[in-house]
Amino acid sequence: MTLFTGLSAFPLTPVDMQGCLMPDMLVRHLDRLRAAGVDSIGLLGSTGSYAYLSHEERKRTVRVAADFLRGRTPLIVGVGSLRTDQAAELAKDAAAAGADGLLLAPMSYQPLTEEEVYLHFRTVAESGGLPLCIYNNPGTTKFTFSHNLIARLSQLPNVAAIKMPLPADGDFAGELAALRSTTSEGFSIGYSGDWGAREALLSGADCWFSVIAGLLPGPALALTRAACAGDGDRAAHIDQGFAKLWGLFRKHGSFRVMFVIANLLDQDTLMPLPPVMPLSGRAINEVQEALDQLCDA
């Protein structure tokens, strides 16, 4: 099984209101994922607030995680930055600290051309020297990958996988077939957007890059194993337990909901960094109800 296969769990990065890592809490989150047996951990993804943290704090986060995991669970690290030199430095540093793979989103301010993104990926992939997953997330980066660009990138050394957003038309099988026909042999294709994971995996996707697995690895693993085994009935049953939670993810953004789940699970008081605001009142009650539904399933 390659690095970008199965269930990749994306934990929050616990930081205080100054954006400083709380290492003990990070280790607690990582230990839950390790113990559950997720296939990989996606540290410092969008859920892990990478875009909001200083580069020093991101490097520290990787060191703490790699020192704790010691290879027991493969560690994938998000190294996106608005600047190529800084993303390349983060990639080199993550590799030195013990990461197993990298995740790179084409963060943008000035809208980027395809050629600019191609050169950005080539530079960072070369600098890191580790298997790298293209992070295709137009909702946060504003960049939309064409199939042609994905095919070109898949030919680059170290570029081993892509994390796709859910297809707008819902046609996973068609999209997977189109991508497999143009990308290099062994190139891994996974999806994010937890509410589409069941269908993505049943349609033959290689990986679920999962937000919820960052806090609830157990049911996410059960869904992954059922869908990867082609057991549509069991996958549908487990997915049904998540239905209310998926609705809240879509309504509030999974990022904001994850902080509520963390605080309900662990009696913490984790909050996103402003301007992103914590959910309150009624929304918290709805998240609790969604978790109850999940436990009942």
Next chain:
Amino acid sequence: MTLFTGLSAFPLTPVDMQGCLMPDMLVRHLDRLRAAGVDSIGLLGSTGSYAYLSHEERKRTVRVAADFLRGRTPLIVGVGSLRTDQAAELAKDAAAAGADGLLLAPMSYQPLTEEEVYLHFRTVAESGGLPLCIYNNPGTTKFTFSHNLIARLSQLPNVAAIKMPLPADGDFAGELAALRSTTSEGFSIGYSGDWGAREALLSGADCWFSVIAGLLPGPALALTRAACAGDGDRAAHIDQGFAKLWGLFRKHGSFRVMFVIANLLDQDTLMPLPPVMPLSGRAINEVQEALDQLCDA
């Protein structure tokens, strides 16, 4: 005349490939704007690469500019950041260094809610204590302001102006009337998107937030004065001279074209920071032709 009126010129921030300010070159650019008599200088706007520079380098840029200008030309400073605490700190620092006003874009990674943007602006406007212009630029920030949010923000202390993108339907008069009817008395409404400046000013906009004026303040001032005086014929004549340049701004993005103009004007070798790539070959020739057309006009 208030701070956000007339022609606001947005210079490049000259930095080397490590993102370090080249102060002598910045002063040369600023002196050209001062000598031409622009109404204000918009330092560290999108054209000034604010999103790509370290906070230390941004603070240094403001100090160099304020020390050089010494109040001779009003100085507006872009203080956008993905984090509220950092934008507030940049605002406080810009005020301490001698800025006259602030420009704040709601940079985003996680898509922001209206309430999040409202609180972000309230915090930064309070921290800066200077007249602040809302930087409404969905193309780079991914956030779209509703008229209702603009009206609410205009009631906040220090929030004095908005820099609007060109209306999609081209109806400047309708948009200005709608905004004036809901924003506070004296709230200034200006536009960016240089190819729409003529019509915006003729329609009664208060300010042209101009990219090209960062390097060619003379013809931009002539256009501004003609349009603000209601001389449509003269404004159209001057604007016609810019026609080829506006086409290149729209084709390549004004940011990339400005580096070419700087190098053609001053025999420099300024480049954007990767991943943004410099234009080359044929595009450079086209920019030279556009400048020739401008000089002939």
